[in-house]
Amino acid sequence: MTTATASRALADTACEAEAACCVPTHGQNALEPAEANALATRFKALADPNRLRILSIVSSSAEAETCVCDLTEPLDLGQPTVSHHLKILVDAGLLNREKRGVWAYYSLAPNALDSLAATLTQKA
Amino acid sequence: MTTATASRALADTACEAEAACCVPTHGQNALEPAEANALATRFKALADPNRLRILSIVSSSAEAETCVCDLTEPLDLGQPTVSHHLKILVDAGLLNREKRGVWAYYSLAPNALDSLAATLTQKA
DNA sequence: TCGAGACATCGATGTTCGTCGATGTATTTA
DNA sequence: TAAATACATCGACGAACATCGATGTCTCGA
Incomplete structure (x- = not known):
């Protein structure tokens, strides 16, 4: 239920490897550009x-x-x-x-x- | 059933008074500009x-x-x-x-x- | 065959839109 | 308090859009 909130907090602390800061769990089920x-x-x-x-x-x-x-x-x-x-x-x-x-x-x-x-x- | 077609033909012949040529039966129930x-x-x-x-x-x-x-x-x-x-x-x-x-x-x-x-x- | 009417297309013009870099604001952390 | 982060706002620029006048195309009637 609080998956997104939890992973958000996780992403907060994991913000060190690269420029990406938030959870990249999207993009695969999103609307295709075409x-x-x-x-x-x-x-x-x-x-x-x-x-x-x-x-x-x-x-x-x-x-x-x-x-x-x-x-x-x-x-x-x-x-x-x-x-x-x-x-x-x-x-x-x-x-x-x-x-x-x-x-x-x-x-x-x-x-x-x-x-x-x-x-x-x-x-x- | 053929009301519009009939009135269209009517408008055709009635095209003399002014610039309006077709049936002006619309405009009152159309979407308001606002x-x-x-x-x-x-x-x-x-x-x-x-x-x-x-x-x-x-x-x-x-x-x-x-x-x-x-x-x-x-x-x-x-x-x-x-x-x-x-x-x-x-x-x-x-x-x-x-x-x-x-x-x-x-x-x-x-x-x-x-x-x-x-x-x-x-x-x- | 010719002229008139209905509609489409073209070219031009002013406006709006999408995008970006730079900067400002607010919140968290050190 | 100072630095850093997330986001909003600003100004600018090129592309797309809405509108118009002029012109082209097609159809019908004289």
Whole structure:
């Protein structure tokens, strides 16, 4: 129960051999750098207020489908900027893009947000 | 069932009064800008590979407590950088900081990741 | 075939972010 | 009290990001 505290005290006294001072019992079960990068990319897609609002609008729209021109006004952003944000969300796997005629319809990628949420809860 | 498609076609023909072209049926149930900012701040804390690894190491450590010197080696980062990332995680409410003696112990904030995850799932 | 509309892409710009070395602060030990 | 340790803060620098205007691509209707 007090394993970490005890080993911490142990490490305190054992601080003489080299620069390492604390218990190096971690690092093997930690997130792999490559995996951490992939996860960070998906969270980075969520780390912008306008992109969160895009997801909110898309998911709350009648058919869960939205075109670019539906977003420029409520977001108060230019069309190139909206397209840029949409591309980031699509690249992150959070949105799907379907072009029908002149319009491009965006919809939530099924289970994408859920799997991201599962990554958070299982870690705790 | 085809409400959005129908209203889209409607908007197509109704594109004459002003610059607005698509159905402005959104925006009222969308995420508020202030709320989106707050959420983005928390996701921004997760949008870095090294911070994700910090959370992983902290949560997987024996007592779910970790001091700074436990992190510099597995992350291969300097101590100021690790302190900087920890501050961001604490400010985002994801980590708790407790100073005992010379060491600063960091632990997962209870329910912080869970509530963030809930925000994602309820939106889908 | 031509023009108009919807969207994507490009290039530029101001801002934010991650990282580091240097330094400051607080606590323990001698 | 003085030295050492653990950590936080500061200032700087290069990279990444958000936004915009201009332009390119594609589709539809005249």
